Amino acid sequence: MSRNNIRGFTLIEVLIALLILAVGLLGMATLMTTSLQSNQGAYRRSQASLLTYDLVERMRLNRSQAITSDDYTLSAGADAASTPSCDSAGCTPHQQAQLDMYQWRSALESALPGATAEIGRSNNNEYTVTINWDEVGTALKNSSDESVTPSFSLRIDL
Secondary structure (H helix, E strand, C coil): CCCHHCCCCCCCHHHHHHHHHHEEEEEEEHHHHHHHHHHHHHHHHHHHHHHHHHHHHHHHHHHHHHHCCCCCCCCCCCCCCCCCCCCCCCCCCCHHHHHHHHHHHHHHHHCCCCCCCEEEEECEEEEEEEEEEEEEECCCCCCCCCCCCCEEEEECCC
């Protein structure tokens, strides 16, 4: 073989290979970003679910107060409540409901900062708990191309 037939890569071949590699790495970076956003959304949904079921169990423990009063209801724009001072002395059912709501709202704020909750009561023992939160970096839209706020809702009968 002559020397003219043995050659290495040309500069154009190297540049094309680098371009293909760069496109592949950019695709992987996009995939990783999407994966992280999906994981964060799943985490928020699971936190909303856990918090909702936590409140339901609190209501079931204080069932007589939950079905005879509006102590466990909450409007979307309600101000933060103060904690009753009955931890060490024992709580009445009304104070227990106030303590449950205070602790639950504190847990909601720490798990899902900026989330809003609404707890409605339709009959004596029927409640609907709805938690809304914002997904950062994700623009969720419905079929009409309107923005949608992620939420978790649960209807229960005590």
